Amino acid sequence: MIGQSMINIGSGARTRVSSATAGIVLLLIVMVLYPAINIIPTSALVGVMFNVVYHTFEWRSPKLLLLAAFPQSARRKIFSDKASRQKIRRADALVILVVTVVTLLTDLAKAVAAGMAVSCVMFVFDTASLIGVSVREGRDAATDQVVKYYDVHGVLFFGSCSQFLSLFDEKNDPDDVRLSFDTGYVADFSAIEALNKLGERYGALGKRVRLQQLKPGCGKVVRKAGGLLVKELDVSLESEEVLPAEREHFNVESFAAERARTPSGAHAAVCGDGFDSDKPDEAEAAPMTAVDSAAS
Numbered sequence: 001m002i003g004q005s006m007i008n009i010g011s012g013a014r015t016r017v018s019s020a021t022a023g024i025v026l027l028l029i030v031m032v033l034y035p036a037i038n039i040i041p042t043s044a045l046v047g048v049m050f051n052v053v054y055h056t057f058e059w060r061s062p063k064l065l066l067l068a069a070f071p072q073s074a075r076r077k078i079f080s081d082k083a084s085r086q087k088i089r090r091a092d093a094l095v096i097l098v099v100t101v102v103t104l105l106t107d108l109a110k111a112v113a114a115g116m117a118v119s120c121v122m123f124v125f126d127t128a129s130l131i132g133v134s135v136r137e138g139r140d141a142a143t144d145q146v147v148k149y150y151d152v153h154g155v156l157f158f159g160s161c162s163q164f165l166s167l168f169d170e171k172n173d174p175d176d177v178r179l180s181f182d183t184g185y186v187a188d189f190s191a192i193e194a195l196n197k198l199g200e201r202y203g204a205l206g207k208r209v210r211l212q213q214l215k216p217g218c219g220k221v222v223r224k225a226g227g228l229l230v231k232e233l234d235v236s237l238e239s240e241e242v243l244p245a246e247r248e249h250f251n252v253e254s255f256a257a258e259r260a261r262t263p264s265g266a267h268a269a270v271c272g273d274g275f276d277s278d279k280p281d282e283a284e285a286a287p288m289t290a291v292d293s294a295a296s
Contacts, residue, residue, distance in 0.1 A: 002108070006056045061096055068093035091122040128159035133167045137174075146174045152184030161194035170201045177202060178210045186218035189225070196230045203232030210234040 008022050029037065067075060067087045075084040095115050102111035131154035140147050156164055186192070195211070202209050209232060214222055222235055229235065 002056060007052060010055050061100075064088050065093050065096060091126075095119055095122070124159045127155055127157070128163065130154040131156060131160040131164050131167075140176065145176055147176045147178060148173050149178050149180055151180045151182065154183075155185045155187050156191040156194060157187035158190035161190050164194055165197060168198060168201075170205055170207070173202070173207065175207045176210075177207060178212055180213045181211065181215065181218060182213040184218075185215065186221050188221075192222070192225045192228055195233060196228070199230045199232035203230065208232055208234060210236060212236045 004022060004026070005019070008018055013019070013022075064086070067079070067083070068090050070078065072084075075087065095118050098118050099111045099115040102114045131152075133153065134151040136149050136151070138147050138149065139145065150168065152164075154160065186195070195209075199209050211222065211233065214235070222229075226235065
């Protein structure tokens with residue numbers, strides 16, 4: 001069916017009608033016109049299959065595999081500058097190689113399954129290395145105590161639990177530690193167990209950990225597993241909760257606040273409106289005078 005679709009598209013087909021027409025014609029040939037197939041020479045059918053293979057095979061694949069196999073210094077010496085920058089990841093090259101070899105040894109269905117399995121393993125490995133935290137400190141508005149915030153980035157799941165637990169400093173952290181999952185995600189039961197281990201580490205030192213800003217998806221996971229969490233963990237599921245942080249947001253509110261902090265004379269000079277920066281009152285009064293005279 002893949003070969004049939006490739007020949008169909010290569011012949012100029014662009015709509016769904018072409019697929020339906022090709023299927024109906026093939027059904028008629030098999031059910032009605034099968035005596036005519038016996039007349040066609042085998043060599044002609046072999047030529048048709050060669051044509052299908054020629055249009056189905058991705059001829060850039062050997063070049064991509066070759067570029068992926070060479071190190072960067074060798075690519076620059078052997079290939080041109082443009083060709084040396086056409087490299088794909090070696091993990092993707094491995095998937096192409098596995099699918100090709102399995103297809104030759106067995107069939108395409110098993111090859112696709114093997115390629116998906118290799119891709120899943122590579123995805124888990126890559127995602128596990130993307131977990132990280134941003135550390136900042138502040139003071140609680142109610143108690144005025146020092147609070148340490150850990151902003152979690154990435155997906156917390158079975159593949160990233162070990163790296164996640166190595167990112168915390170239990171001995172030197174204050175008594176109040178808060179984990180923000182604004183850009184993080186709790187994915188599975190292994191993540192719940194990792195949070196429990198973290199809570200037990202802090203609990204052994206008389207400290208508590210609070211989970212905040214959980215997204216609806218991971219908040220649902222944590223809420224359902226609430227009975228499995230250790231007592232040292234506090235969970236806050238309020239969606240409107242906002243943690244204090246020094247962050248840049250390019251929106252109207254931040255622009256207005258920045259403009260309010262800027263002196264009017266400096267603002268006038270930056271805008272280039274032609275007024276004297278040493279006389280901000282006159283600069284602001286001039287356009288009002290013009291408006292008043294126009295209105296009168």
